[in-house]
Ligand SMILES: Cc1cc2c(cc1C)N(C[C@H](O)[C@H](O)[C@H](O)COP(=O)(O)OP(=O)(O)OC[C@H]1O[C@@H](n3cnc4c(N)ncnc43)[C@H](O)[C@@H]1O)c1[nH]c(=O)[nH]c(=O)c1N2
């Protein structure tokens with residue numbers, strides 16, 4: 487009979503450890519099995535390692551996995567999955583841990599598969615404008631590699647996330663208004679399923695720009711948040727690196743700023759980034775990133791194209807913003823100014839957190855149809871004022887998507903409840919206006935009820951059927967996104 491090794495807080499020997507008030511047990515022959523498979527240095531039960539892998543950038547309290555394994559290739563991922571499947575152990579894929587919805591928290595313990603240590607491979611098809619990357623490749627690593635080819639991968643959440651993690655969360659960010667999200671930019675995926683089998687979602691080695699061949703298995707895994715399979719490779723669309731110019735503009739009110747955005751889109755200006763910051767976010771970014779913008783609602787814009795193309799886009803934008811009381815465009819004149827501007831925007835999360843050191847930050851992520859954006863922002867601002875919240879708003883407003891970042895003291899129960907109520911209310915506003923509770927960060931641990939509200943009973947039951955078909959024992963990132971209960975599994979097997 488197998489010896490039992492209890493993973494513990496201070497030692498790796500025989501003490502019990504509390505995680506979410508439950509005792510976890512992992513037999514030591516599993517650890518040995520992983521060590522034999524991957525080598526001792528690629529299997530860790532050290533507390534610091536487990537803690538690090540059970541926590542992302544969200545305010546959710548971390549939950550440690552029992553063991554962290556670092557497979558080097560797809561075959562090893564598959565072998566790990568086979569062991570977990572056989573022993574009914576939870577599997578939690580880990581990309582770079584930049585997620586904002588608690589996706590890597592091992593709420594039921596189990597085996598964290600750290601994919602950042604996979605062999606690095608980038609296979610570029612210059613003439614077909616695509617690249618296939620392994621799970622350890624991050625967004626910035628791909629773009630650095632591509633730099634001299636004149637190509638790039640434009641989806642930009644700011645954080646240097648792994649590209650397969652970005653597939654798993656259906657990430658987007660500042661450039662989605664022009665290039666779409668991960669959904670529109672993935673051509674094929676290699677995925678290890680719960681039982682260890684290896685799936686190529688669009689056929690092995692194929693990379694067509696479009697396909698009508700059967701169900702869209704590729705998109706099934708986009709946004710699956712580690713609950714349907716472990717993504718080991720992704721084939722992605724690439725684009726030519728354009729000439730670019732950036733500018734900012736301030737407005738007397740949020741409504742004026744949002745009206746401008748709506749009109750710029752209506753005029754079909756092929757804008758690449760159009761980002762909103764409310765006055766609190768401007769204040770935070772000024773302080774954190776040493777900028778000196780007037781503390782007023784703003785938009786940051788980026789234009790791509792030849793000089794003539796940019797000039798014609800700018801003519802329209804200038805006319806629109808002056809009709810909406812906006813200031814003259816203030817241009818980033820040098821490459822350094824351009825980088826400083828977008829770095830400041832991408833650091834907005836940290837800038838806002840720095841307003842109240844030591845606090846935690848609740849981040850909302852709703853998206854509405856553009857026509858409803860001014861309405862929901864007005865309502866949101868009223869709520870913030872009524873509840874007296876310390877809140878910054880930034881938004882990828884070209885997609886109707888915005889974030890509120892609400893600072894709070896996590897030990898103050900009253901404050902916590904107020905903030906949770908605000909966040910749910912905002913998600914419900916968005917859904918009632920024809921939008922979604924999450925434009926880009928995903929469901930994770932905190933939005934399961936909202937997902938149900940959004941897709942309805944039938945939608946939920948279809949999602950659960952898919953989950954049960956692909957992961958009948960609920961081993962892949964259990965407790966996240968689409969949760970199936972034990973009673974439902976038993977029911978489906980009888
Ligand atoms: C400062 C800052 C700013 C932003 C953001 C983060 C931060 C810190 N994000 C969020 C984040 O960068 C985004 O969710 C990434 O896609 C997460 O990728 P990681 O590799 O870090 O996944 P991470 O390791 O955090 O995992 C996230 C989820 O995906 C699963 N997963 C990871 N790799 C997997 C794989 N290979 N196979 C299967 N499942 C896998 C995990 O199990 C988990 O459920 C964001 N996002 C966004 O969309 N737009 C934005 O604007 C921003 N902005």
Ligand SMILES: CCCCCCC(=O)C(=O)O
Nearest residue numbers: 834835838878880889891
């Ligand atoms: C006020 C900052 C909230 C930022 C949340 C991270 C994110 O998605 C982004 O766009 O930045």
Ligand SMILES: [Mn+2]
Nearest residue numbers: 659882889926
């Ligand atoms: Mn965002």
